[in-house]
Structures are given as C-alpha cells and as structure tokens.
Amino acid sequence: MVRAPCCEKMGLKKGPWTPEEDHVLVAYIQKYGHGNWRALPKQAGLLRCGKSCRLRWTNYLRPDIKRGNFTREEEDTIIQLHEMLGNRWSAIAARLPGRTDNEIKNVWHTHLKKRLKQNTAPPNQATSTITQVADDKAVQVRQVTKPPQVTESCVPTTAGFENSIPSPVSPQQSSCNFSSSSTESSSILTYENRAAVASAAEDECMDSLESNWTQASNTIGFWPENLSGMDEFWLEALKEEKLDGQEEGFPAGSVMMDPTYQAPLSPLTFPVYQDDNMDFWLNVLMEAGQMQSMPEF
DNA sequence: AAATATTACAACCGCGCGCCC
DNA sequence: CGGGCGCGCGGTTGTAATATT
Incomplete structure (x- = not known):
C-alpha cells in the first residue's frame, strides 16, 4: 500500500x-x-x-526549548552519547533538557562531526594531538579513554572541574587516593579531590594511553539486576541497548561503577583495563561495595 | 563592493511502528 | 488478522546568514 x-x-x-x-x-x-x-x-x-x-x-x-548556542559541556555530552547511542537523536535529546533532536542532529552535522574528525588522528599522531591545547586535549582524552560523561541530571556540575581532565587514572597513581575501607564513602573519589588526582595522573596517562587502555570495542558489561541507587541515566541506556552479547562474563546483579565519577560505567564505552589494571579496578569496586562478586573471565 | 563559497539551521520527506477498527 | 491512520524518527534539502576571495 x-x-x-x-x-x-x-x-x-x-x-x-x-x-x-x-x-x-x-x-x-x-x-x-x-x-x-x-x-x-x-x-x-x-x-x-x-x-x-x-x-x-x-x-x-515549545516553551521549554532552550535557545542559543550549545555549551562546551553540552557538545561533549552529545559526542559521548553519540558514541554510545549512535544516530538516535531523540534518545540523545532526551538526555539534554531543552534541546531537540533536530537541533542536536544539526549541531552534530555542522560542528561535532568535524571536530571529532580533527581530533581522531592516527595512533602515531595521537600523542602530539593530545598535547596541543588544553581545551582540545580534554575532548581528546575523554573521547578516547572515558566512559560518556553523565548528564547534569545525573552528576552535578562542579564549577571549575569541567576544564580539568577526568583522566583514566592509572591504578598506581590512583591507589594512594583511594581508601580501601569498604565502609567509608571515601573509597570513591570526591568531586573535590578527583580533579587533583586527574591532573596529577594526566601526564602518565598521556604516555600510557595507547599501551594501557583500549577502546570500547572490547567492551565489558552486564545487565544489572539490583538497580537500587544506580544512576538513572545509565540504567536507561542499559535497558535500551539490551547489551546483546555483551553481558557474558559478569555475574547478574553486579554493577560496574566508575570510581572517579561515582556513576555506573557505560557498558558500551567502558574502556577495558587490561591485565593487572583490571584486577586492581575490580578490587576497588568490590571494596567499595559496587560489586557483589568477582566476575570470571 | 561584488561574487562565490561555506556554514547554520529550519523545515521537509519518507519510513516504520503502534494503535485501533 | 490485516489495513488504515497518526505519530515520531532520522535523513536530507532549502535557504538565509556569514565568511572568503
């Protein structure tokens, strides 16, 4: 018909x-x-x-539409959400209050795609690209190494923090900043100290970026059954993506948390912490009470 | 200053999905 | 159960504004 x-x-x-x-x-x-x-x-x-x-x-x-230019934070969020959700503009828009799917789609095609293309340099050029300008560096690092930034509805914006790089803190560097006590909330970095930790670890992370971290293609993730207290943003993403074929190796009921952000990691973009790094992070998560049992690989 | 190229964004188009009859 | 309808989504186009030559 x-x-x-x-x-x-x-x-x-x-x-x-x-x-x-x-x-x-x-x-x-x-x-x-x-x-x-x-x-x-x-x-x-x-x-x-x-x-x-x-x-x-x-x-x-619509009266609830936020007019005007996109902020850097909004653009970064779009990039990260696009990494996770693809061209699902309405799903992305749902996480950006006041922005429409059409608007986001436009800004993607006119600005962000271009910016990403510039930032996606070949591996042997990546390091030099990263060290160019602080602003660009932040984007590059987050793009390559971090799970998507949670939206403002999930994590409050801390003034000044947006310019410090939420680096993939190496186990060796971050361990001194973690309390190993499972009963203390300080087992998770606070907003106040995480920026400092990230900054301190930045140089080392730059050096080890390629060797210690791999991108989301080797994603690990699972379907959490115990959802209480989890960040709604990620849960929604988890539900939507269904995690087809990606939940193997993790026990049901576990939720992998990003210890830096106190938010569940996106199983779609979570970088794999290799070998001994993996063990370190899993132990941190266990001790912080964010996992009920160790996964088997 | 004029012509041309590029950018930005509003709007359109076609398709798929879900609901209802 | 299948067809019609309404709606929402994503891709694409049209055009005004701006930048460049």
Missing part, C-alpha cells in the same frame, strides 16, 4: 513559518493542547499540514 503524502492537499502552505502562523499555533495549543496533529491545523485555522505544525511546535515553539 502506498501512503498518501502528508501535505497532498492543495492549498497547504509549505516553507518557513511566519510570526503570525507561529502566534496562531501557540495560541491554539496553549488553549486546547495538541491531541490530534492531523486535525489541529484545520481547527486552528492554519493552512498547514499537521505534520508541519507538529514539527514547528516540537522543534521551535
């Missing part, structure tokens, strides 16, 4: 919306809501198809 084009009716207007049309649409929706988009334009007296009205409302006129 062939679907009839949305705006096949003659006389329906296309193209940019006028302020008058906007006013009519907003006034109508404020008064009656938008239960039926198909019927709306006729009832509101607009010479538009329902689809056009819906698009105009959801992408532009």
